[in-house]
Amino acid sequence: MNKLLSMLLAGTVSLFCMGQAQAAFPEKPLNVIVAYAPGGTSDISVRMLAKKLETIMGQPLVITNKGGGAGVPGFEYVMKAKPDGYTISAPATPAFSASIFLRKKAYDLNEMSFVGTYMINDRILLTRTDRPYKTWEEFKAYIKANPGKVSIGSGASQEALEVLRSVAIKEGLDVNFVMYKSGGEASADLIGGHIDACELGVGTAGYQSARQGKLNILLNLGTGAIPDFPNVPKLHADLGHPFYTSVPYAFILPKGTPEDIRATWENAIKLALQDPELKDAMLKAGFSPSFMSGQETKTFCQEELKIIPSMLEFNKKAK
Amino acid sequence: MHIDRLTGLGFLVFSALLWFVVIPAQTEGPDEAFVPRLSVLVIAIPALIMLLRAPRTNPAPTFDPALFLRVSVPIILLFLVYLVALARIGFFLPSFVFILCSLWLFGERRKKIFLLTPLITLGGIYILIVRLLQFELPRGMLF
Amino acid sequence: MFESLMTALGMVLDWQNFFWSLFGVTFGIIVGAIPGLSDTMAIVLLLPFTYYLGPIPSIAMLMGLSKGGNFGGSIPAILFNIPGTPQAMITTFDGYPLAKQGKSGKALKTALFASVTADTASDLVLIFLAAPVAMVALRIGPPEYSMILLFSLVIISLAAGGSPCRGLISTGIGLLLATVGCDPEIGTPRFNFGFIELADGISIMPMAIGLLAFSEVLLQAERWYKDRNNKTHDEITLSRPGTDADRLTPAEMKLCLPTIARSTLIGSFVGIVPGIGTTVGAYLSYIWSRKKSPYPEKFGNGALEGIAASEAGNNAVNGPNLVPLLTLGIPGNLAAALILGGFMIKGLVPGPQFMESNAPMLYALFAVLLISNLYTLVVGGIFVHYAKKLTRIPKTVLFSCVMLFSFIGSYVNNSSLFDVGVMFVFGLVGYLFAKLRLSMPTMIVAFFLGSLLEHKMRQSLLISRGDWTIFVDRPIALCFLAMTVFITLFYIVRLTRGRKAARP
Numbered sequence: 001m002n003k004l005l006s007m008l009l010a011g012t013v014s015l016f017c018m019g020q021a022q023a024a025f026p027e028k029p030l031n032v033i034v035a036y037a038p039g040g041t042s043d044i045s046v047r048m049l050a051k052k053l054e055t056i057m058g059q060p061l062v063i064t065n066k067g068g069g070a071g072v073p074g075f076e077y078v079m080k081a082k083p084d085g086y087t088i089s090a091p092a093t094p095a096f097s098a099s100i101f102l103r104k105k106a107y108d109l110n111e112m113s114f115v116g117t118y119m120i121n122d123r124i125l126l127t128r129t130d131r132p133y134k135t136w137e138e139f140k141a142y143i144k145a146n147p148g149k150v151s152i153g154s155g156a157s158q159e160a161l162e163v164l165r166s167v168a169i170k171e172g173l174d175v176n177f178v179m180y181k182s183g184g185e186a187s188a189d190l191i192g193g194h195i196d197a198c199e200l201g202v203g204t205a206g207y208q209s210a211r212q213g214k215l216n217i218l219l220n221l222g223t224g225a226i227p228d229f230p231n232v233p234k235l236h237a238d239l240g241h242p243f244y245t246s247v248p249y250a251f252i253l254p255k256g257t258p259e260d261i262r263a264t265w266e267n268a269i270k271l272a273l274q275d276p277e278l279k280d281a282m283l284k285a286g287f288s289p290s291f292m293s294g295q296e297t298k299t300f301c302q303e304e305l306k307i308i309p310s311m312l313e314f315n316k317k318a319k
Numbered sequence: 320m321h322i323d324r325l326t327g328l329g330f331l332v333f334s335a336l337l338w339f340v341v342i343p344a345q346t347e348g349p350d351e352a353f354v355p356r357l358s359v360l361v362i363a364i365p366a367l368i369m370l371l372r373a374p375r376t377n378p379a380p381t382f383d384p385a386l387f388l389r390v391s392v393p394i395i396l397l398f399l400v401y402l403v404a405l406a407r408i409g410f411f412l413p414s415f416v417f418i419l420c421s422l423w424l425f426g427e428r429r430k431k432i433f434l435l436t437p438l439i440t441l442g443g444i445y446i447l448i449v450r451l452l453q454f455e456l457p458r459g460m461l462f
Numbered sequence: 463m464f465e466s467l468m469t470a471l472g473m474v475l476d477w478q479n480f481f482w483s484l485f486g487v488t489f490g491i492i493v494g495a496i497p498g499l500s501d502t503m504a505i506v507l508l509l510p511f512t513y514y515l516g517p518i519p520s521i522a523m524l525m526g527l528s529k530g531g532n533f534g535g536s537i538p539a540i541l542f543n544i545p546g547t548p549q550a551m552i553t554t555f556d557g558y559p560l561a562k563q564g565k566s567g568k569a570l571k572t573a574l575f576a577s578v579t580a581d582t583a584s585d586l587v588l589i590f591l592a593a594p595v596a597m598v599a600l601r602i603g604p605p606e607y608s609m610i611l612l613f614s615l616v617i618i619s620l621a622a623g624g625s626p627c628r629g630l631i632s633t634g635i636g637l638l639l640a641t642v643g644c645d646p647e648i649g650t651p652r653f654n655f656g657f658i659e660l661a662d663g664i665s666i667m668p669m670a671i672g673l674l675a676f677s678e679v680l681l682q683a684e685r686w687y688k689d690r691n692n693k694t695h696d697e698i699t700l701s702r703p704g705t706d707a708d709r710l711t712p713a714e715m716k717l718c719l720p721t722i723a724r725s726t727l728i729g730s731f732v733g734i735v736p737g738i739g740t741t742v743g744a745y746l747s748y749i750w751s752r753k754k755s756p757y758p759e760k761f762g763n764g765a766l767e768g769i770a771a772s773e774a775g776n777n778a779v780n781g782p783n784l785v786p787l788l789t790l791g792i793p794g795n796l797a798a799a800l801i802l803g804g805f806m807i808k809g810l811v812p813g814p815q816f817m818e819s820n821a822p823m824l825y826a827l828f829a830v831l832l833i834s835n836l837y838t839l840v841v842g843g844i845f846v847h848y849a850k851k852l853t854r855i856p857k858t859v860l861f862s863c864v865m866l867f868s869f870i871g872s873y874v875n876n877s878s879l880f881d882v883g884v885m886f887v888f889g890l891v892g893y894l895f896a897k898l899r900l901s902m903p904t905m906i907v908a909f910f911l912g913s914l915l916e917h918k919m920r921q922s923l924l925i926s927r928g929d930w931t932i933f934v935d936r937p938i939a940l941c942f943l944a945m946t947v948f949i950t951l952f953y954i955v956r957l958t959r960g961r962k963a964a965r966p
Contacts, residue, residue, distance in 0.1 A: 345654070345655065347652075354637070355638060358638040361631075368627050381897050383684070390683050427859070452508070
């Protein structure tokens with residue numbers, strides 16, 4: 001009898017404790033691992049969001065930069081961490097395509113727990129305003145009139161460069177593609193007139209120049225809306241090109257994280273993005289805040305990961 | 320054999336290894352391999368010259384095997400052990416042991432220094448980097 | 463104009479600016495002076511906190527950090543022959559010999575004087591010549607860039623001193639290491655041996671710490687052990703306060719001024735071309751000063767101008783490095799990238815219109831730069847006074863602590879143990895280099911320049927569709943190519959003549 005009573009007691013105590021533990025998440029500081037160097041778009045956007053997330057979650061967010069290796073090691077560090085919701089990766093998705101381009105095997109998206117997207121980082125094609133072409137159609141015509149003379153730079157996105165290459169192949173354009181190490185370097189050469197057009201991320205220095213009217217945006221290589229330029233044609237949606245690149249900046253937890261903890265995070269991101277002050281600050285910095293739930297993010301990434309191999313195949317065949 | 324000849328020979332072998340084994344295995348095409356091959360030539364040509372024509376005078380030897388075995392090898396091994404321990408146990412305990420051991424290896428015997436060095440350095444690191452700047456040093460089982 | 467100047471004055475005269483600038487300079491000197499830790503690391507560590515400060519105070523702190531760190535690195539370079547930061551590597555050439563002659567005070571004061579003078583001059587370049595400098599910077603495209611890099615690389619590998627073969631081998635190794643990572647144009651992995659951590663190339667900080675601090679501990683420990691057994695102490699004697707060995711006399715100051723002016727010029731030019739970096743600026747200045755000096759044989763044995771050239775050359779890079787950031791919104795180096803982040807998070811967007819729309823803020827920023835320089839002079843002076851006492855730290859403690867700090871310094875940037883491994887491996891490489899009497903500075907500089915050189919050359923060839931005449935078509939590129947060829951020929955002729963003269 002006594003034994004039964006004590007067992008029952010122990011059971012209730014442990015149940016009680018469990019209930020409390022779940023209700024109390026988070027009860028200590030949360031570690032956000034940014035897999036990139038400080039100062040870049042990914043780092044700044046996470047830090048902007050983090051301030052708001054802190055007030056929602058009620059715990060400080062400790063942001064650690066684990067850069068290098070194109071973001072893959074930092075992402076994998078989180079995926080191997082204890083799935084208790086206290087270690088989270090953001091913005092994690094660029095590692096997916098990076099691992100393909102670095103000849104690692106593609107990630108299985110079922111092996112992780114998607115929390116949600118806070119902004120979509122699209123790539124855009126920019127030119128100088130003093131060029132004879134102002135639109136994508138005019139640019140195409142210009143390339144056709146000057147085969148082999150036009151150079152297009154890439155602000156350090158292998159994926160975007162491959163998309164542009166596929167466009168050139170499909171449209172029969174004879175262009176030189178030049179890879180740069182960073183968006184800044186590429187924009188300097190674009191402004192200096194050493195290349196004719198350049199592909200950059202939304203929110204980079206080149207994009208800021210476009211907002212100030214110093215550069216022209218010809219094309220959106222992605223799927224999202226660019227905040228200040230609603231009329232820029234989208235490669236996939238408007239022009240019907242089969243390939244595109246669009247990177248949702250998302251939070252991802254390791255596989256096996258309890259669903260309610262994941263939902264707490266998801267909800268916090270959703271709430272944070274509803275804050276007009278944060279939204280305003282992000283738009284001002286040139287970012288495009290938009291929320292996608294974990295499930296939506298996963299489907300979105302799956303779609304995109306399917307594209308890359310077929311695009312590489314397509315480009316290879318033309319060679 | 321003159322030390323210059325030996326150095327030249329060593330780098331020549333190194334270049335050959337790179338040229339015939341490493342470069343083909345670690346690059347995917349001629350474009351990627353161009354600059355590495357060029358750099359190998361920049362190493363191989365002077366190495367060949369060094370092998371063929373060494374100066375007559377012999378410079379003072381720089382390498383002392385006895386010293387290397389007595390001083391450098393223990394420190395290198397100690398640091399390796401320290402790194403492995405640190406990845407498993409965390410930063411502070413292995414660092415404490417590391418400082419004590421390295422002081423001993425460097426020939427320190429004064430008790431006061433054994434006491435003060437780890438306390439001041441690790442204390443400083445803890446207060447400044449971990450507490451004030453909230454930077455996370457490697458964590459492990461104990462910390 | 464007047465109105466915005468007044469607004470700017472209001473912005474500057476805030477206790478926060480003065481406080482954070484002072485904090486930045488002091489902290490920068492301390493981390494700079496600790497071998498293994500660097501100003502870049504301090505910026506990375508302190509960056510999260512700048513987000514809570516206003517834009518001007520946070521920039522005051524970041525600039526203070528990098529200015530303070532730049533000077534701080536020369537303290538251990540002079541006193542212990544271990545550069546505190548990579549850019550102080552060249553300062554060891556003459557700083558340590560001077561300290562050994564009992565002139566540590568003179569050496570440290572020369573370093574401080576040269577640092578602050580060149581830094582101020584280069585800030586004035588930034589303030590008054592930002593627009594023309596930006597125009598020059600824009601003219602430098604991939605072909606010009608490649609030729610400038612080639613020119614610097616050739617000068618540095620020829621000037622390595624010692625045997626020309628060893629200089630070339632060092633250069634080759636640096637170039638080879640620079641190809642590790644990914645192919646810069648095609649993006650496929652290259653020499654990463656299965657380590658994805660190497661995909662962005664070998665990280666510079668861990669590598670530099672390993673080569674300059676870790677290996678130096680091994681070398682000095684061996685020497686120290688030998689000396690202790692032979693009872694022949696090679697301790698440096700401190701300069702006594704008040705003596706000539708402890709101060710920089712006006713005559714010596716005057717002697718150093720032309721060197722500082724030249725080095726500022728080189729440093730500023732290096733600063734305009736983003737990515738080359740402070741170490742290259744310091745090395746090129748050193749080489750030019752040695753060339754110009756009436757007694758080049760003194761260089762390397764404790765020439766004051768050697769210290770002045772190195773310190774002025776590396777500090778002068780800083781001002782112009784900010785030009786592309788302020789005029790185009792493009793960061794020229796890591797510190798500038800971090801400052802850009804600090805701007806952006808506050809909703810400020812540097813770029814062409816920043817100068818017009820935020821003029822007061824820009825003036826305030828300039829004022830803050832000059833304040834930091836003043837602080838470097840004052841705080842640096844205090845540190846110089848007490849820094850000499852650092853030599854009283856027992857060697858055993860110094861060695862142990864440098865190894866510990868090497869770990870921290872290489873870990874902090876990416877919070878990665880892999881980077882610590884890189885540091886360790888390069889520590890051994892550095893040891894090997896010293897034993898084979900290869901030139902480590904040449905290798906490091908070749909590494910810095912090599913990856914950019916390959917990148918820019920292949921970019922040029924992609925733009926020109928494989929046509930090599932692109933390097934001759936452009937005037938700036940042609941000019942540098944011609945200088946490179948001329949210097950190489952001149953060097954070969956002198957070398958063969960020297961040989962013939964030596965042979966009876």
